[in-house]
Amino acid sequence: MSVLFLVIPLALLIVSAAVGAFLWSVRHGQFDDLKTPGLRMLLDDTETKARPPEDVAALAKPESGAGEG
Amino acid sequence: MHAVLHEHGLTQYYDLIQLEGAKGRRARTTGKTYEELDDAAFLQLYAKPRPDGQWSTELYLEGVHCAACIWLVERMGREVDGVVDARLDIGKQTAELTWDPAKIQLSTIARQLDALGYPAHPFRGAEARDLRRKEERALIARIGVAGAIMANVMLMALALYSGRMEPEFEAFFRWGSLVLTIPSIAWCGRVFFRGALASLRSGALHMDLPIAIGLTAGFVWGTVNTVMARGEIWFDTVATLVFLLLIGRWVQQRQRRAANDAAELLFSLAPSTARLVRQEDGEVREVPVERVKPGDVLEVRAGESIPADGVIETGESALDTSLLTGESRPIEAGPGDPVHAGTVNLASMLRIRAEATGTATRVGRLMQAVEEASRRRAPVVALADRIVPKFVAVVLVLALATAIGWAFVDVWAGLDHAFALLIVTCPCALGLATPLAIHAAIGRAAGRGILVKGGDALERLSHPAVVLFDKTGTLTQGRTELLQWLGADEAKALVLAAERSSAHPIAQAFVAALGGAVAGEAPVATAQRVSQTTGGGVEADVDGRKVLVGSPVYVAQRLQVPELATHPFVQELVAQALTPVLIAVDGQVTSAAGFGDPLRDDAEQSVRELQALGCEVRILSGDHPAVVAEVGRRLGLPEAACRGGATPEDKLAAVEEALKHGFVFMVGDGVNDAAALAAATVGISVHGGAEASLAAADVFLTRPGIQPVVELLRGARRAVRVVKRNILFSLGYNTVGVTLAMSGLLTPLIGSILMPFASLTVVTSSYRSRTFPKPSGTEPSVWAARRGR
The missing domain is CATH 3.30.70.100 (Alpha-Beta Plaits)
Structure with a gap:
């Protein structure tokens, strides 16, 4: 039974590691927004090539941009 | 797209x-x-x-x-x-x-x-938001740590409760619990000790004080018993208390944050740009408003709001100054007339020379008055905090009595039972009672388009009070409409043709009211030789007939008659507080139209309901006194309750005067109401209001009309009833705990069963109560739609 004197401090050490991980995640903003990430994971991740800005600027003109959504 | x-x-x-x-x-x-x-x-x-x-x-x-x-x-x-x-x-x-x-x-x-x-x-609210984010992160970190400590201390407590064990293990678990509880008290629970100290220093006792007493008692007596290797240690109870109470604190913080965030977003909608006209070549460029300096020439297009105080250089237009003065009728302005930031240019393009910008503008000065008024407002003690002094006194007296009473039997037993009493009365359920009930109510209110900043506003709203309404935009629709037509109908088509091309608000109201009615009957004729006189009216030839539409003065001048102010049409319209517009065809006055700001559909019924709730309804408006009196008459309010022509300063004074006799709820929307909103017991800002009034108000309504005001007052009363019920529950639980402790029957095991049970009752009672019920109809909430819920 005296193994308890070793096992319990060890368990506490593991707990403190978990607490440390939790504090790290709080400090890095993991708990700031609880809504968006849940929706973000629904989105597929397909890569497309980047466009030059002039092209985008042309697209963003009101004539082509206005319409129904 | x-x-x-x-x-x-x-x-x-x-x-x-x-x-x-x-x-x-x-x-x-x-x-x-x-x-x-x-x-x-x-x-x-x-x-x-x-x-x-x-x-x-x-x-x-x-x-x-x-x-x-x-x-x-x-x-x-x-x-x-x-x-x-x-x-x-x-x-x-x-x-x-x-x-x-x-x-x-x-x-x-x-x-x-x-x-x-x-x-x-x-x-625009990034700085304030970052500050709140930092606070929230710190609190979440505390909750997490407190939770981990609670779980581990509980494990050890379970071992201790479960029965006999060798003394060295028992000592190990007891010392282990002590060591684990130290950070929970010293770091996680520090918020409560700090709050208790501050409340003692300021003399305004609040819930943190009994919480701090309970936590201290548990920790001190647990430590004493651990060191002396006797009695109960209480560390599991203390760790649980810290965890649960921190969650209550977090709920409170979140409810405050949600409404503040929403208000700040609306701030971001304020115009951020001005069109600067460069002196050298006349080129027009968009610049941030912060860049505009006195002396700059700015272009303001129709429909835009004016970014700075100044004087009109070129252009003639009508201005909507309702934001600033509460006057609902458009004001005509031309070169040389002063204009103020925050007013809206209605009709045509203006060029203005800026004279004052930013905080030096009239709006900026009003905002300073707002800040001052909200600083002066007397704090109202929260319902739960009001019982704190008595609660603390009773608990301390009972603990002392227990200690003395049991001391005749055994001094240590007396101390044991006295400390047990102090710990069991630690107001966990009481501390959660208010925040949970209010949080649930505020959440429901938000779903109904009513955003409440902070729970204390709900408590104050549950009392009967004087309800002051600003007229423009709250009781009325805040726009000019054709309300009455006198005389021959055949002139309608001619008026429509003459007014069609104009952007003047009166002309647009004509088109809106007559467009549908006339179009079906006959093909609309086209007007020729249309000539407009600013502040007067329109003259045109329609199908060979000469049509004159305009103010009595203008029409009299054109017809070359001495005056038309005594014309029966004019007198009838003026008696109803409508703006008269005369129509003359071929030199004869044939008809007249009355313009005004129509009452909201729900205004009359809502006023009745407010009166049924025990509130006194009054009108306090910057609009013309005759118009205000007419609105009051239609709502069935006594003449003394309606006041018009009030400047922002008058409004503030009127609110402060009314405050001497009791609570005042101010309902308004404009910058001119902002100072009064901030000074009132509760300021309520309505849909479509100015940013300034949103900042000053405690509540803002995202649904139009005043029905939400009635809903708000009803919901607030229900919420306060839930708070009171919660307080009764937790006091009942405390009575049981005290009785057990005084009779010496209370053990930590019983305590740790009683406490979560009491908290659970409070949680259930808070979240199951229907404070802001959904109406039976399926009217969609603006707020819910915006959030995509």
């Missing part, structure tokens, strides 16, 4: 829309140039440079509401060369953008977002 999506192969958007089940929504694009975003002054104010040469900023995006929006915004960010990162926070409706200025300009990104139907605004 479809074109943009297709070009980029982003049609998956439509699949996502279906996935979310969102309703079809017309995207709104503004076609603005967003040039001001590239200005160095703007970047300095709103954007942050990063060490690698990139910049980041936060933009508030109108209209984001669902998973498809996240996908679009973040996707477009990655597709565009030069945009490093785009991250959307759907709850706060803000996007964080990081871009490379060498490759792309911020205005290009903003135009892109606009084309997608998300008009972008610089986010």
Whole structure:
């Protein structure tokens, strides 16, 4: 039974590691927004090539941009 | 918008829309140039440079509401060369953008977002928001640590409760619990000790004090017993208390934050740009309003609000000054007339020379009065805090009595039972009672389009009070409408033809009212030789007939008659407090039209309901006294309760005067109400109000009409009833605990069963009560629709 004197401090050490991980995640903003990430994971991740800005600027003109959504 | 999506192969958007089940929504694009975003002054104010040469900023995006929006915004960010990162926070409706200025300009990104139907605004509340975010992170960290400690101390307590064990193990577990509890008290629970100290110092006792007493008692007596190797240790109870109470604190903080965030977003909608006319070549450029200096010439187009105080250089127009003065009728203005920031240019383009900007404007000075008024407001002690002094006194006396009473038997037993009493009365359920009930109510209210900043406002709203209404935009619809037509109907078609091309508010009201009625009857004739006189009227030839539409003075002048003010039409309309407009055909006055600001449909019934709730309804308006008296008459209010022609300063004084006799709720929407809103017991700002009034108000309504005001007062009363019920529950639980402790029967085991049970009762009672019930109809809530719920 005296193994308890070793096992319990060890368990506490593991707990403190978990607490440390939790504090790290709080400090890095993991708990700031609880809504968006849940929706973000629904989105597929397909890569497309980047466009030059002039092209985008042309697209963003009101004539082509206005319409129904 | 479809074109943009297709070009980029982003049609998956439509699949996502279906996935979310969102309703079809017309995207709104503004076609603005967003040039001001590239200005160095703007970047300095709103954007942050990063060490690698990139910049980041936060933009508030109108209209984001669902998973498809996240996908679009973040996707477009990655597709565009030069945009490093785009991250959307759907709850706060803000996007964080990081871009490379060498490759792309911020205005290009903003135009892109606009084309997608998300008009972008610089986010103005970033600093206050960061501060709140830091506070919230600290609290979440404390909760997490307190939870971990609680779980481990409980494990050891379980071992101790479970029965006999060798003394060395028992000592090990007891000392282990002590060591673990120290950080829970010293770091996690510090908020309560700090609060208790502050409340003692200020003399205004609140809930933190009994909490601190309970925690201290548990920790001190547990430590004494651990060191002396005798009695109960209480550490599991203390650790649980800290954890549960911190959760209550977090709930409280969140409810305050949600409403504040929403108010700040509306701030971001205020015009951020002005059109500056360069002196040398007359070129017009969009610049941030912060860049405008006195002496600059600005262009203000029809429908825009004026960005600075100044004088009109060129142009004639009608101004909507209701924001500033409460006057609902448009004011005519021409060259040389002064204009104020915050007023809206209604009719045609103006060029103004700025004289005062920023805080030096009339609006800016009013805002200072607002801040002052809210500082002066007397604090109202929260319901739960009012019982604290008695609660603490009773608990201390009972503990002392227990200690003395049991001391005749055994001194140690007396101390044991006295400390047990102090611990068991630690107001866990009492501490949760108010925040949970209020949080549940505020959450429900938000679902009904009523945003409440802070729970104390709900408590104050539950009392009967004097309800002061501003007229424009609250009781009435806040726009000019044709309300009465006198005389021959045949002139309607002629008037319509003459007024059709004008942008003047009266002309537009004519078109809105007559357009439908006339169009069906006959083909509308076209007017020739239309000539307008600012502040007068219109003259035109329609089908060979000479038509004159205008004010009595103007028409009299054109017909060359001495005066028309005594004409029966004019007298009848003036008696009803309507603005008269005369119509003359071929030199004869044939008809007249009365213009006014119509009452809201729900105004009369809502006023009755408010009176039934025991409130006294009054009108306090900056509008013309005759108009206010007429509105009051139609609502069935006594003449003494209606006051017109009040300046912002008068309003503040009237509120302060009424405050001497009891609670005052002010309902208003304009900047001219802001100081009064801040001074009132509770300020309620209505739908479509000015940003200034949103900042000053405790509650704001995102649904039009005054029915939400009635709903708010009813809901507040129900919420306070729930709070009272919760307090009774927890006091009942405390009575049981005290009885057990005084009779010496209370053990930590019983305590740790009683306490969560009491808290659970309070939680259930709070979240199951229907404080702001959904109406039986399926009227959609504006707020819910915006959040995409």
